[in-house]
Amino acid sequence: MNINEVSKRSGLPSKTIRYYEEIGLITPLRAANGYRAFRERDLHKLAFLGRARALGFTIEDCRTLLALYEDSTRESAQVKALAEGHLQAIDAKIAQLQSMRATLAHLVHRCAGDDRPDCPILDDLALVPPPAAPPAG
Amino acid sequence: MNINEVSKRSGLPSKTIRYYEEIGLITPLRAANGYRAFRERDLHKLAFLGRARALGFTIEDCRTLLALYEDSTRESAQVKALAEGHLQAIDAKIAQLQSMRATLAHLVHRCAGDDRPDCPILDDLALVPPPAAPPAG
DNA sequence: CCTTGACCTTCCCGTCACTGGAAGGTCCAT
DNA sequence: ATGGACCTTCCAGTGACGGGAAGGTCAAGG
Numbered sequence: 467m468n469i470n471e472v473s474k475r476s477g478l479p480s481k482t483i484r485y486y487e488e489i490g491l492i493t494p495l496r497a498a499n500g501y502r503a504f505r506e507r508d509l510h511k512l513a514f515l516g517r518a519r520a521l522g523f524t525i526e527d528c529r530t531l532l533a534l535y536e537d538s539t540r541e542s543a544q545v546k547a548l549a550e551g552h553l554q555a556i557d558a559k560i561a562q563l564q565s566m567r568a569t570l571a572h573l574v575h576r577c578a579g580d581d582r583p584d585c586p587i588l589d590d591l592a593l594v595p596p597p598a599a600p601p602a603g
Numbered sequence: 604m605n606i607n608e609v610s611k612r613s614g615l616p617s618k619t620i621r622y623y624e625e626i627g628l629i630t631p632l633r634a635a636n637g638y639r640a641f642r643e644r645d646l647h648k649l650a651f652l653g654r655a656r657a658l659g660f661t662i663e664d665c666r667t668l669l670a671l672y673e674d675s676t677r678e679s680a681q682v683k684a685l686a687e688g689h690l691q692a693i694d695a696k697i698a699q700l701q702s703m704r705a706t707l708a709h710l711v712h713r714c715a716g717d718d719r720p721d722c723p724i725l726d727d728l729a730l731v732p733p734p735a736a737p738p739a740g
Numbered sequence: 741c742c743t744t745g746a747c748c749t750t751c752c753c754g755t756c757a758c759t760g761g762a763a764g765g766t767c768c769a770t
Numbered sequence: 771a772t773g774g775a776c777c778t779t780c781c782a783g784t785g786a787c788g789g790g791a792a793g794g795t796c797a798a799g800g
Contacts (some may be wrong), residue, residue, distance in 0.1 A: 483760060488664045499766060503779055510731070514755065517728045522703045535725045545724050546716035553711060554702045560697060566659045567693045574690060579683035587682050588672045618788060636795060638748055662786065
C-alpha cells in the first residue's frame with residue numbers, strides 16, 4: 467500500500483502519516499524506489515492513533531496506549547489510569563470554558579449591540595480593579 | 604515604571620509584555636538606558652488585554668477590541684458581534700469536549716482497571732470499522 | 741572604587757501537532 | 771517522449787508564549 471491509499475483508509479492526511487513515522491509511532495517498510503510500503507499492521511496502528519487522537523489524547527499518550535496495546539502482559543489498570551487522567555484534564559478544560567462562557571454570555575446579554583458606542587463588554591474589560599488590600603499584619 | 608512593576612500590577616509575565624510590544628499591541632516609551640518606560644496608559648492596556656485573554660479571545664480579537672475601545676465613534680454592535688462569534692466558538696469547543704468526555708467516560712467505566720490485560724478502552728481504540736458501503740447508484 | 745545582586749536588554753530555540761509548499765524523483769498510460 | 775498523478779525530502783509557519791544565554795545598568799554596601 468502506498469501512502470495515499472493508507473490515507474484514505476485510515477482517514478488521516480498523508481502529512482500526518484509521515485509525521486507519525488518521523489516521531490516513531492509507525493515504521494512502514496520501504497520499497498526499492500523509496501516509497502513507503504505500508505502493511506495492514508501499519509494501517510491498523512494508524513486507525514488506532516486516529517481514534518485515540520479523536521478522543522483528545524496527546525501524541526505521547528497515544529504512544530503509551532499503543533505500547534500498552536501491543537503488550538500482552540499489560541494490566542488494564544495502567545490503561546484506565548491514563549484514561550482517567552485524560553478525563554480529568556478534559557473536565558478541567560470544560561469547566562474553564564464554561565466559566566468563560568458564563569462571563570461572556572452575561573456581557574453579551576447586557577450589550578445593546580446598536581449604533582451607539584456605549585458598550586458594557588468594553589467597560590468590563592477596561593475595569594480598573596481596586597488595589598489589593600495589604601496583607602493582614 | 605519598569606517592566607517588573609508593570610508585570611506585578613497587570614498580572615502578566617514580563618515575557619508576555621515584551622511579546623505584546625513586539626506584535627504592536629502596546630508601544631511603551633524608552634528611557635535613555637534602553638529600558639522600557641511604561642505609562643499608566645500602557646498598564647491600563649495590558650490589564651485590558653489580560654482580561655480579554657482570560658475570556659479566551661485570540662490575540663487578533665484583542666487587537667480589534669483594543670482598537671474599538673479606543674475608537675469613540677465605534678458602534679457597540681461591532682463589539683457585540685465579535686463577542687458573539689467568540690461565544691459560538693466556545694460553545695463549539697465545549698460541545699466537542701463533552702462528546703469526547705462522554706465516549707471516554709463510558710470506556711473508563713467499562714474497564715476493570717485491575718491486573719489483567721483485558722481492556723475495553725484498548726479494544727475500542729483498536730476496533731476495525733466495517734468497510735463503508737459503496738455509494739448508492 | 742569595587743563588588744554583588746537584582747534588574748534590564750536582545751536573540752534564539754522549543755513548545756504541540758501538524759500544514760503548506762517547493763524542488764525533485766517515479767510510475768504509468770498515451 | 772510527454773503528461774499527470776503519484777511519491778520523496780526539506781524547510782518554514784502556525785498561536786501565544788516560555789526558557790535560557792549573553793551581556794548592559796543600577797543601587798547599595800564595604
